[in-house]
Amino acid sequence: MTTTTTSTTSAQTLDRLLDRELDRSPHARGGFISHLAMGLTAAARLGADPDELDALFVDWTSGDFLIGRDRPPELVPLSDEVARHGATAIVREWLPHLIGHPGAQFFHAVxxxxxxxDADHPGQIANALLNWxxxxxxxxxGPDGDGDLDVAEVMARVAAGDRDALHDLRADDDLLDQVAAWVASVHxxxxxxxxxxxxxGTRAVRAVAPYLDDDDRRELGLRTVQALIGFTDRFGPSTPPPADELDRRRATSVPDWGExxxxxxASGDPHVVKLTYACRLEEAATGDPLLRWVAARQNRAA
Structure with a gap:
C-alpha cells in the first residue's frame, strides 16, 4: 500500500465508495473503460476530502455511461482470499499469468x-485481478530482449517507421526505468x-513489478515496450524533444504537489487526477523534476 496523507475520514469515505463501485462494470458504454474506482483512489491520495469524493462519485456516475451489473459470482470468494491471506500472496499467485499483456485495455487493467x-481494498483487488x-x-x-538497443533507441527507430526495432531491444536490468524516463519525456x-x-500505465507496471521474480519482471518489461509500440498504430509514434528542452522543463518553476x-x-477529470497522482509517485521514486512539469502541464499550470 502506498504511503499517503489521506485523512481517516477521507479513507473511510473512499472505502465506502469503492464498495459501491463494485456494483458497476469495469467497462463502460461504447467500448470505453470505467475510471470510477481508479479516479476516486487517486483523488483521495491527492487530498480530496469526503465531500469532494462524494461529489466526484455523483458526477462520475451520472448519466448512462457506466454499466450497472450483478457482482460476478467469483468476486466474493476471491475478495475473501485477499482479506484472509493478504494482497501480496494473492497478487504474487495471479500476476505471472497476467504479465504477457500489460497493455490490456490500453493499460487500464494494470x-x-x-x-x-494502493487503496488496500480486497474487493477492488479481486475485481482488478478478474478484470485483467x-x-x-x-x-x-514477445521479444527475447537479446538485442543491442535501449528503449529510447528502439522507440526512435519505431518513430522512423521501423516496426521490427522491437526485436533489437536489450533487456537491461533497468528496462522499466528506461521506459519510465521515455514516457515522461514524450507527454x-x-x-x-x-x-x-x-x-x-508505466507507473502502474512499475508498481506491480516488485511482486514478481527476476525472470517475470524481465518479461513484464519486454511486454511493456511491446505494448507501447503496438499503441503507435492507434495514436501515432511519439518522439521526445531535444535534451535542452527537457532540461528547460525540469528547471521551470511550477506549482507544488499540494497545489x-x-x-x-477541481478539474473533475479522472484522467487528470490519475496522471497527477502517477507523476507525484514517479517523482518520489526517481527524483526527476520532469514529472512535476508533466503534471503541471496536464493541469494547465506550465
Whole structure:
C-alpha cells in the first residue's frame, strides 16, 4: 500500500465508495473503460476530502455511461482470499499469468490493479485481478530482449517507421526505468490521451513489478515496450524533444504537489487526477523534476 496523507475520514469515505463501485462494470458504454474506482483512489491520495469524493462519485456516475451489473459470482470468494491471506500472496499467485499483456485495455487493467492495491481494498483487488485475467492473452509473441538497443533507441527507430526495432531491444536490468524516463519525456500535450496513458500505465507496471521474480519482471518489461509500440498504430509514434528542452522543463518553476493535487481534483477529470497522482509517485521514486512539469502541464499550470 502506498504511503499517503489521506485523512481517516477521507479513507473511510473512499472505502465506502469503492464498495459501491463494485456494483458497476469495469467497462463502460461504447467500448470505453470505467475510471470510477481508479479516479476516486487517486483523488483521495491527492487530498480530496469526503465531500469532494462524494461529489466526484455523483458526477462520475451520472448519466448512462457506466454499466450497472450483478457482482460476478467469483468476486466474493476471491475478495475473501485477499482479506484472509493478504494482497501480496494473492497478487504474487495471479500476476505471472497476467504479465504477457500489460497493455490490456490500453493499460487500464494494470492501472486498476495498482490503484486497488494502493487503496488496500480486497474487493477492488479481486475485481482488478478478474478484470485483467479476462483479457490477459498476449497480442503477439514477445521479444527475447537479446538485442543491442535501449528503449529510447528502439522507440526512435519505431518513430522512423521501423516496426521490427522491437526485436533489437536489450533487456537491461533497468528496462522499466528506461521506459519510465521515455514516457515522461514524450507527454507534453494535455490532449494526447495516448502519451497520457503511457505515463499512467508505466507507473502502474512499475508498481506491480516488485511482486514478481527476476525472470517475470524481465518479461513484464519486454511486454511493456511491446505494448507501447503496438499503441503507435492507434495514436501515432511519439518522439521526445531535444535534451535542452527537457532540461528547460525540469528547471521551470511550477506549482507544488499540494497545489497540483487541488487543481487536479477541481478539474473533475479522472484522467487528470490519475496522471497527477502517477507523476507525484514517479517523482518520489526517481527524483526527476520532469514529472512535476508533466503534471503541471496536464493541469494547465506550465
Amino acid at each position: 492501472i486498476r490493479l495498482d490503484l486497488a492495491l 485475467g479476462a483479457d490477459a492473452t498476449p497480442p503477439a509473441p 507534453d500535450d494535455p490532449h494526447d490521451f495516448g502519451t497520457l496513458h503511457f505515463v499512467t 497540483l493535487g487541488r487543481l487536479a481534483i
